[in-house]
Amino acid sequence: MTCILHLDSSPRGDRSLSRGLTSEFNRTWQQTYPEDKIIYRDLGHNPVPFVDESWIAAAFSQAGQLTPELKSAIEISDRLIDEFLAAKICVFGIPMYNYGVPANFKAYIDQIVRVGRTFAVTSSGYEGLVKEPKKILVITTRGGSYKDSPLDFQEPYLRAVFELIGIADLTFIHAENLAMGDEARQKSLAEARTAIQQFIEIC
Numbered sequence: 001m002t003c004i005l006h007l008d009s010s011p012r013g014d015r016s017l018s019r020g021l022t023s024e025f026n027r028t029w030q031q032t033y034p035e036d037k038i039i040y041r042d043l044g045h046n047p048v049p050f051v052d053e054s055w056i057a058a059a060f061s062q063a064g065q066l067t068p069e070l071k072s073a074i075e076i077s078d079r080l081i082d083e084f085l086a087a088k089i090c091v092f093g094i095p096m097y098n099y100g101v102p103a104n105f106k107a108y109i110d111q112i113v114r115v116g117r118t119f120a121v122t123s124s125g126y127e128g129l130v131k132e133p134k135k136i137l138v139i140t141t142r143g144g145s146y147k148d149s150p151l152d153f154q155e156p157y158l159r160a161v162f163e164l165i166g167i168a169d170l171t172f173i174h175a176e177n178l179a180m181g182d183e184a185r186q187k188s189l190a191e192a193r194t195a196i197q198q199f200i201e202i203c
């Protein structure tokens with residue numbers, strides 16, 4: 001049985017195009033592999049907290065020196081990291097907001113990219129601590145188009161941050177031109193759906 005982690009980060013509900021595409025992934029995956037387990041987290045409607053001063057103090061303390069207060073400051077982070085590590089495949093639905101990821105997805109990244117849990121600082125630099133193979137499928141939705149554009153701060157950022165913790169197997173499906181009229185939107189969504197089917201076939 002494969003464990004899949006599905007995250008949505010659009011604050012929109014039924015009107016969200018990224019949610020439509022991640023549900024397409026779920027539907028097809030469940031039809032193909034009904035025994036697999038899909039864990040769902042809705043960051044768009046139930047965001048995780050931002051890191052704060054006690055979180056930072058706790059993250060940089062030795063495990064044996066954590067007071068009950070410090071332990072509770074990173075309890076959510078521990079839970080999110082355990083959930084993330086348990087998944088073999090992660091599927092993230094991420095709208096483009098102001099060239100980057102929405103704040104709720106950034107808050108999630110800040111919770112799971114943690115010294116001593118998902119990366120280490122060594123004398124020769126950073127070392128990713130995620131050693132089990134893991135695939136990440138990122139489905140982005142965008143009003144415009146960013147092919148070969150320096151304004152795409154989503155894909156380079158996500159590749160860099162996941163590589164820091166040890167994951168290089170990322171696939172991006174960008175549904176673009178969604179604000180460029182109905183024809184462009186339908187074409188882009190159809191291409192994204194095909195790319196999702198192809199991703200599932202090669203998994």
Ligand SMILES: Cc1cc2nc3c(=O)[nH]c(=O)nc-3n(C[C@H](O)[C@H](O)[C@H](O)COP(=O)(O)O)c2cc1C
Nearest residue numbers: 010012016017018095096097098099141142143144
């Ligand atoms: C606050 C905000 C910022 C946005 N910034 C961008 C942007 O920088 N570039 C872009 O192409 N589209 C931008 N968009 C358009 C969204 O990416 C697009 O509507 C997408 O479909 C939203 O995903 P969703 O349908 O899953 O909610 C923005 C939309 C919002 C609401």
